Amino acid sequence: MDLVLLSQCSIKGECNDQQKKFRQQKEWNCQLEVKAQNCEQLAKQHPTWAPLMRKCSFQAQCQEQMDLGREQAQACLRGYKNAMIDLGVSLKDMSVSLAGFVEDSWETFKKNRRERAAFLKECDKSIACKRDLVKDDHRYRDFTDEKLAKMPAVFLYTQAQDMKAYQASLDRMRPKPYVPISERVRDEVELTKEQASKLKSLMSVVGDKIKEQYQRYSCYNAVAREELQCYAIGTVVDPTLVAGYFVKGARVAVAASRLSKAEREVHAATAVAATGSKVTRAELTGKYLSYSPTTVAQNEKWISLAEKGTNSKITFLDIENSQMKTLNDTLKDKNLVTGLTNYHKEILFKKIEKLEAANPGLVIDKYSDFKSSRFAFSGKVPADLDSQLKKIFAEANSEYTSKLRESGVLKAGDKAETWFRGGTGVSADQANIAARYSRQTSTNDLQSFKNGTVQTALQGSLKSLETQRTQLRSEVAKTSMVQGNTFHQDVYDIVRKGGREH
Numbered sequence: 001m002d003l004v005l006l007s008q009c010s011i012k013g014e015c016n017d018q019q020k021k022f023r024q025q026k027e028w029n030c031q032l033e034v035k036a037q038n039c040e041q042l043a044k045q046h047p048t049w050a051p052l053m054r055k056c057s058f059q060a061q062c063q064e065q066m067d068l069g070r071e072q073a074q075a076c077l078r079g080y081k082n083a084m085i086d087l088g089v090s091l092k093d094m095s096v097s098l099a100g101f102v103e104d105s106w107e108t109f110k111k112n113r114r115e116r117a118a119f120l121k122e123c124d125k126s127i128a129c130k131r132d133l134v135k136d137d138h139r140y141r142d143f144t145d146e147k148l149a150k151m152p153a154v155f156l157y158t159q160a161q162d163m164k165a166y167q168a169s170l171d172r173m174r175p176k177p178y179v180p181i182s183e184r185v186r187d188e189v190e191l192t193k194e195q196a197s198k199l200k201s202l203m204s205v206v207g208d209k210i211k212e213q214y215q216r217y218s219c220y221n222a223v224a225r226e227e228l229q230c231y232a233i234g235t236v237v238d239p240t241l242v243a244g245y246f247v248k249g250a251r252v253a254v255a256a257s258r259l260s261k262a263e264r265e266v267h268a269a270t271a272v273a274a275t276g277s278k279v280t281r282a283e284l285t286g287k288y289l290s291y292s293p294t295t296v297a298q299n300e301k302w303i304s305l306a307e308k309g310t311n312s313k314i315t316f317l318d319i320e321n322s323q324m325k326t327l328n329d330t331l332k333d334k335n336l337v338t339g340l341t342n343y344h345k346e347i348l349f350k351k352i353e354k355l356e357a358a359n360p361g362l363v364i365d366k367y368s369d370f371k372s373s374r375f376a377f378s379g380k381v382p383a384d385l386d387s388q389l390k391k392i393f394a395e396a397n398s399e400y401t402s403k404l405r406e407s408g409v410l411k412a413g414d415k416a417e418t419w420f421r422g423g424t425g426v427s428a429d430q431a432n433i434a435a436r437y438s439r440q441t442s443t444n445d446l447q448s449f450k451n452g453t454v455q456t457a458l459q460g461s462l463k464s465l466e467t468q469r470t471q472l473r474s475e476v477a478k479t480s481m482v483q484g485n486t487f488h489q490d491v492y493d494i495v496r497k498g499g500r501e502h
Helices: 003-012 017-036 039-045 047-052 058-086 098-111 113-123 127-133 145-149 153-170 193-213 215-219 222-235 239-243 253-258 261-271 281-285 296-306 324-331 334-358 385-406 428-440 452-475 489-500
Strands: 315-321 362-368 372-379 420-425
Touching (some): 017 058, 017 215, 039 047, 039 215, 058 098, 058 296, 098 113, 098 193, 098 222, 113 193, 127 145, 127 193, 193 215, 222 239, 281 334, 296 362, 296 372, 315 334, 315 385, 315 428, 324 334, 334 362, 334 372, 334 385, 372 428, 385 420, 420 428
Antiparallel strands (some): 315 372, 315 420, 362 372
16 A cells, blocks of 8 residues: 555545554554564664654654655665775775666675675576676576576576686786776766666665664664665675664764754764773673764765875874784684774774864864774874874873773783784875884884884885795796786786785
8 A cells, every 4th residue: 555645544534444454554563663672772772863763653654755765865875885984995986876886786795705695595586687697698698588587596696607717718808997986977866777676686685684683773764774774785784884883973864964963962972981990891892893983074084185195284193903803813703803993992082182182273184994093183283293192002002901901801911002003104005004014013102104114114025025026927927817018917816815814
């Protein structure tokens, strides 16, 4: 039945018995689900989420569907954009259209080992999906719908991948050149019939996953669920990101626009409240799992500054959890590692706020993602900023380690004071290089890119890489790994992926 028509018949008092029964059933089903997920308690715990919660009156459900009709595409784009920001993807590398998001996500899900089974299971239900799998395979792409319907998606995917590998071995083609963001199609809302079908399939995959991993998903209204689903698609369903999505600075635009200034200030104050002398493991995997010291707008502002490159009037600070992979492997608890990382952020950001207050005119732009805390200092920069930042970095690491030890979270021999490494420079890249160089030092001091030791180490690394490149070029000179005057793109991909493991 059409919900809007049923709503109108109620207003006019002209609903028949069948329509009234349907209305009552819709309200009853909603109330049962909201009660089962304890949504009322969720709203009390997180007041900023309250505007996103489902309302079970029939009129409210009708309004919800009307809102979704108007805001569906924009909500999906918000979710995608925020996912890219949380993953640390540069704005210049993002798709700028809904169509681009769908196509990029489709290929990502298809290639992602963790989600491939769910993707192919959903693909079995759609001829359009199967046809897309074999669009580059001449053996199957011209099959009728009837023939494709009889073939499992797993078989078609495997066959298409085999054909792709075979063709690549015969004809090594360069990847398509990067298309600047200014030249990309900026169609923000319109999708082709095929793209709409792809998005529907992706939504089905992530919808099942979110319900499985994050049960309170059902507490949210239709627009919020749409945004959360597209966020999940963008992150390829990372439950640690999905679970904390709404709490990150009133992240959802729909909610933020309905909050009063006073409510936003209360939320901001709560987010940076003092944690006391101890932190428990339960807090690390609960409260700090979803903690974020920055909003999307703050992250975007920092990214825009970073993309401008070197600027002698700006000092960039980069602090990263250099042991995240090791901690994930040893602790076997990704939620705990996320909480440990975010707890360090809270301590660090509180000290940065004190630095800002102590230096009138100093402008600090802030950024955070799952691994890093980054800052850009401009305006009236104090002459001794470097020494102040070194002091803050040392104090944050010391306080962090002390509180973890007091709480019994650390094991004997754990050296949390060495986990987080940092560097400064006059560009984001310089600060990042300095932070990575810090991993090689025995003492965990904040490193500066202008330091002669860092420069020497960098030159040494470049010289070593050039020696390795020359040697490899000689060894594979007569193979398909060489293409013209350089290596084939696959070689760079292998080296890059190998480098991420170290």
